[in-house]
Amino acid sequence: xNPIGKSIREHRKRLHMTQGDLAEGICNRSYISQIEKGLVIxxxxxxxxxxxxxxxxxxxxxxxxxxxTFSKQEIESTLRQLVNSIESHEWESxxxxxxxLGVLELSSPEVSVLSWxxxxxxxxxxxxxxxEKQYLEALxxxxxxxxxxxxxxxxxxxxxxxxxxxxxxxALPYLNEALQLANRYEIGGLMRISLLHTHGLMHGMLxxxxxxxxNLKEADQLNKSYRTHFKSEEIYMMLANCYHRxxxxxxxxxxxxxxxxxxxxSPNPRIEAGVYSNLGVLYADLQKxxxxxxxxxxxxxxxKQTESTHWLHNSTLExxxxxxxxxxxxxxxxxxxxxxxxxxxxxxxxxxxxIYAEILTELGRGEDALSHLEPALEYFSQAxxxxxxxKAYRLLARISLFFGKFAYKEEFYQKHIM
Numbered sequence: 001x002n003p004i005g006k007s008i009r010e011h012r013k014r015l016h017m018t019q020g021d022l023a024e025g026i027c028n029r030s031y032i033s034q035i036e037k038g039l040v041i042x043x044x045x046x047x048x049x050x051x052x053x054x055x056x057x058x059x060x061x062x063x064x065x066x067x068x069t070f071s072k073q074e075i076e077s078t079l080r081q082l083v084n085s086i087e088s089h090e091w092e093s094x095x096x097x098x099x100x101l102g103v104l105e106l107s108s109p110e111v112s113v114l115s116w117x118x119x120x121x122x123x124x125x126x127x128x129x130x131x132e133k134q135y136l137e138a139l140x141x142x143x144x145x146x147x148x149x150x151x152x153x154x155x156x157x158x159x160x161x162x163x164x165x166x167x168x169x170x171a172l173p174y175l176n177e178a179l180q181l182a183n184r185y186e187i188g189g190l191m192r193i194s195l196l197h198t199h200g201l202m203h204g205m206l207x208x209x210x211x212x213x214x215n216l217k218e219a220d221q222l223n224k225s226y227r228t229h230f231k232s233e234e235i236y237m238m239l240a241n242c243y244h245r246x247x248x249x250x251x252x253x254x255x256x257x258x259x260x261x262x263x264x265x266s267p268n269p270r271i272e273a274g275v276y277s278n279l280g281v282l283y284a285d286l287q288k289x290x291x292x293x294x295x296x297x298x299x300x301x302x303x304k305q306t307e308s309t310h311w312l313h314n315s316t317l318e319x320x321x322x323x324x325x326x327x328x329x330x331x332x333x334x335x336x337x338x339x340x341x342x343x344x345x346x347x348x349x350x351x352x353x354x355i356y357a358e359i360l361t362e363l364g365r366g367e368d369a370l371s372h373l374e375p376a377l378e379y380f381s382q383a384x385x386x387x388x389x390x391k392a393y394r395l396l397a398r399i400s401l402f403f404g405k406f407a408y409k410e411e412f413y414q415k416h417i418m
Contacts, residue, residue: 273302366403
């Protein structure tokens with residue numbers, strides 16, 4: 001049992017609380033059990049909630065002999081180790097350093113690094129609001145001292161966060177500033193590869209696929225010149241997506257397969273599941289439905305294992321669409337209904353309703369199809385999701401042709417058809 005787990009258990013017992021009592025509204029009981037046994041290190045945010053419930057201060061989790069007392073040099077070394085742990089994907093090690101550093105008196109530059117690390121770990125767990133809060137705090141503090149690489153790191157991370165949250169336009173000023181700093185101070189190496197990779201992601205999300213490919217290929221070329229493979233799996237995966245959107249299917253397939261080759265030597269279950277999903281969509285576009293189904297089933301299994309709910313729903317909807325296109329409508333209905341029953345994000349719900357409306361149309365259920373298409377159209381119009389908006393209006397035209405005006409509510413007809 002590590003000091004944190006042992007101390008949490010002792011304070012819980014002092015208050016006559018069960019593990020379930022301590023966990024309620026914060027995490028599940030088994031997670032508390034794992035913490036107390038020393039099997040996991042709680043995230044900083046969960047740890048803060050636990051100490052509040054135990055009515056203690058964070059530094060009370062260590063006794064005097066365990067309290068971390070670092071010199072200035074040791075703190076600087078620890079912060080470097082923290083950054084290295086994150087960049088080398090050693091998440092458990094990073095969590096431990098974040099918890100230890102959290103009870104120390106740190107200078108503003110040191111707090112900036114710690115806040116960046118907290119933001120990164122929060123983003124990894126898809127807690128985007130917390131990640132944004134930490135990154136912005138890190139950015140404010142970073143502006144007060146002259147550590148250009150750290151400033152670039154924070155700007156790039158903030159840009160990546162907005163891209164991940166489907167808000168690429170918000171990423172633009174931060175990533176442009178980061179690239180300008182990198183050019184001005186001639187920053188190269190892995191940091192430049194990372195920055196080019198993030199710019200490629202942003203341009204791809206903005207629909208600027210040629211610019212995305214240019215940035216990603218430059219990052220790949222730097223990797224080759226340095227004889228490294230830094231973020232190669234992500235770079236190749238994004239290149240595959242860009243070529244797919246440009247309908248250059250052969251190149252898209254090859255880059256996806258390159259990504260799978262790299263993952264054999266550097267496993268990443270989340271990315272692997274994403275590649276299988278991308279291949280599934282690619283094969284569906286090429287009407288290779290057996291291959292599409294096989295890839296999407298692998299993607300769904302991978303997303304379940306990594307608990308990536310958003311991407312699980314995304315792959316499930318893609319599989320539903322494959323079933324629709326191959327006439328397996330009842331199977332498609334069940335998949336759509338499973339997503340609609342458990343999804344809460346507006347974007348995913350709108351996409352699920354659109355696909356469900358397509359299936360219901362083919363089943364001859366025009367009014368039911370419209371009941372799902374209407375809220376989907378509302379979202380696509382407000383969010384200016386052009387691709388889906390065009391497809392949704394095409395579906396509306398099909399429903400009009402098959403079922404006639406009688407299927408519509410009068411206000412719906414006036415708003416979307418007249």
